[in-house]
Amino acid sequence: MLPGRRTLLRVTACLGAAAAVRMLIAEDTGGPAPAPRPAPAAGPQAAVPRLGSSGHRLEPMTGDTPPRYHTALPPVRTRPFLSMPELGEHSMVLTFDDGPDPRYTPGILKTLREHDVRAVFFLCGEMATDNRDLLREMRDDGHVVGNHTWTHPQLNKTAPALIRSEIGRTSEVIEQTLGEPPQWFRAPYGAWNRNVFEIQAEMGMEPLAWTVDSLDWTTPGTATIIRRVLDGAAPGVVVLSHDAGGDRSQSVAALRTYLPELLARGYELKVPPRRR
Template identity: 65%
Template structure:
């Protein structure tokens, strides 16, 4: 081959290599931009039936997941049991306000319990939810969770969502960002060490949020969830009053706030035993959101 021909051959090989690199780069970019390749939410229906929603949809547990061998149909596997090792969902967006309701759940509503787990009240709440085959969300405080890991496991085994409610229940806006990170991070660590996965939802104590809490929560992979119906059960207004507030505020996408710790919660326990069958008798569906 002449020197001139050899030069042309080298030039052709360089062009082919460049084209191949460009093609690979375009392919990677298209895959990353394809929203169908990385869906941020999954949904399932009540009682473990597949849902039809998109982002986040009705879920009464981990979706259509088979029960553990030797367990009842109610005691479902944790929601992330089928995720690959080391799986982490994509960080959620940094919000400027918390989610107040979940209309994506369709006709379903959400029951949430804050401040626990407390061995005096949480077990009774779990028994009532189990008796009616209903899932709920528990926003736990790290200082309570670290001493009651068995209750965390029971929550997860029953298909409930375990969320982050800070470590010591402080007023978040009064804290430096480093303290907010410590409050949320330590609680997420306890949940992850106990259940194998970190929480995907968090709630600020007293419903007091600030910009740093939204940013740090998103960095930790959590979405902020507030509420639409406040039972004010922490004021101990009486069992009947709590029941009336829940039944009166029930509706699609509603998020109900109650407590399973932080004081005498015997009224909260008794109220759940009354309003939960009442909600079901009225045709309301109770669900939990979850993110893969």
């Protein structure tokens, strides 16, 4: 059945109104009227609201653009890993901060190589950028290279934009040198806060703190450093030492003694596994 005259008139009027609106928009903007947007597709994604980039949430932060360093992000944690018992009941982890320093890092690498042991090195970008040969030596020996910011600031007193710069610049140097970005991050002084956890996760890193602090940065004497490490030895323990940031000759000498002693006690010195 053909539509009635009134129906045709109503349709014509609606079409005319729509055309008029598009003409008004074109006059206001000085260009052609925009085409009408298609209706959103039905499905499960259509019902999910978009989160603003400033929203706080305990899940991977993807923001409004693809992540720069990784496609699969770790969760945003509220505290760092203090130990790694999952590596085995006879395992420990040795970590060295602030390097690399050409005066001390080679001696530590030499001792680790002699005992076929792997460790984690948390690097400062300002040191790494001028000592890239040491980064490649770490990689070739099977060590894990982590991020320790660019200039070692106290991040819980630092603006988010500067936190992002400190962490991001260091990851860039590591990735440019080794071909892949770091997977682990350690905040200087152990000073994490919400901003730090979120930014490091966005850049694809997990937070690793420590269980035993050798306090070698205070230069207490080689024997004291040895005693602190051996007294603190236990399954899953993460030991904090330094290979830069001052005179680290005591740290280099101490490692030559406590490392073979740990091995003699049956400990396996391991590094965190790759996440992907």
